[in-house]
Amino acid sequence: MLQRPVDTDINVYHRLTSVVIGEEALREVWMDKQDEYSLVPGCPSDRPLKSNYFYFSLKYVPRSPPCVSHPLSLIEIGTVLPVVVNRPILSPEQVQEETEEAEESTPKLIDGSSPQGPLSPGVQIPEASGGVSTCILCGCIRTTVYCDDHNLDAVPPLPKDTTHVYLRFNRISKINKNDFSYLNKLQKIDLTSNIITEIDEDAFRTLSNLDELLLPDNKIRQLPELPHSLSFLDLSKNRLGRKGIKQEAFKDLKDLRLLFLTNNHLDHIPIPLPDSLQALHLQDNNIQEMHEDTFCNMKDYSYARRALEDIRLDGNPINLSKTPQAFMCLPRIPVGRLI
Template sequence: MKTLANVFLGLFIFKAVLAAPPTAAINYDTDTYEVDLEELDSIYDYDGSLSIDQGEIEIGTVLPVVNRPIISPEHVPEEEEEAEESTPKLIDGSSPQGPLSPGVLVPETSGDISTCILCTCIRTTVYCDDHNLDSVPPLPRETTHVYLRFNRITKINKNDFANLNKLQKLDLTSNIIEAIDEDAFRSLSTLNELILRDNRLRQLPELPNTLNVIDVSHNRLGRKGIKHEAFKDMNDLHLLYLTDNSLDHIPIPLPDSLQALHLQDNNIQEMHEDTFCKMKDFSYSRRALEDIRLDGNPINLSKTPQAFMCLPRIPVGRLV
């Protein structure tokens, strides 16, 4: 039994020796190469003493090659060029779809754009004073305040302000306006201030009842320029200026909200006792109406003392 074990052990050692790698050096035959190794030095002129400048060594990463066409700027597809050219730009070169600078009013039509170039548009206010205009220019829909002073506008047409549903103030001071279409202001449901000083008006059109301030001083309204009961239903009217219009009467009735009434330098010769007060109601009082100007008229206020009993102050004018 012991002898059999020794035999198996000897066979195992013998196989292990046969499986071990050879220890002798392996000589490679240079004849198997197309170029002799000794000729490499002469081909590349290798100098073992050559120093390498580290600054000239570029270390990079080799990326895998992707089968993707390289598009140069000269080969941009025509569709993309057309799309870029067709994108509308504003005057400053920006796209209209981009964010707008605060405080800038953007017009909606070509006419509006020309108006804001000619004039000055800040937020919702249009300043177009002293531009030698002979008519009202197109205005942006969002306009709330318009200043068209010191121009040469001769007439206000019914469509000049038709689309301005947010208009609050309109100032047309010092033009040469002679006529206003009857419907020019009727649809302006948010209009609070109407200034028509220093023009040549002979007739006031129908005015919206939302007005707080009306200034038509220095015009030519005369005897028939103001319609009967023109201001009766203006429950928010505070200031009414009708100076120098050749008026021969006070345009009554006037709303209780009125605070100032300027009628100086007209042709008013008389005033009724119930012009401001109610003679049948002695308890009636008009505390709001504190400023009545009648100076420069041929009227003697002392002839109608009962006409001022409900007022907090006596009107300014000739008392003798």
């Protein structure tokens, strides 16, 4: 049973099936666009329930750049639960005969294999921890893994072809060296709102395709080595302080566009910053001064940093009016105190 809300504006055709096998659900999703979906166990609240149906919802979340919100649409899916049939107890000979008859009646492909043989390529069966598949404990849609708000205290084993992983609102306290190292296709890690205090120095360094690393609202005191592929790094609401960011930590991140370091007890602006940077958020720190060459090149007055249009220094004790020369190369004056 597949029902789609009348008021939805999803312009995507899709086919979804859910088959209940014992205590595990095998789910397949076919889509013609690279959109993200999230399967949420639950029941529809606006219609009567059928006792022989297993319900869950599909949350549609269009891909979008950061800070852009979209309305969510829900698609309700139900599948008939297995029906228990009372059957007489068979002798071993009768079981053998019945099995042979079933095999003979099963259609075969040209190569002689059964169409009900190996699972189709669209179905992922990832590595399991403690006998429970991560994708059954959490939820997997194509190469995206959703493990939000599952009270996890460590990063679970993930499918090797994972590209996006969401581990928000858990109780993870440490990121180990091998938690992500085997995920060569990983593009996004979101660990928002955990209790991370320690990250292994090489936990992210070898992830050559990692584009977004989101670690806000944790207790991180030391920034580890970062992959040069990053374009978005969010470390807001942590405890980096004066020594948490190594010297020239961002120098080689040539593709970095967004750097968020809000509320980290910082007393300085970490430099040098790559020319690719478009937004630098440093609100609610303890930055008291800025040098004239923090953003600009005082030896070359023709130098212009045109990409860096969004600098936030509000909530710091620094008086921006004391260093007007520091903003000459910028397209806009930073947001902050001017008196």
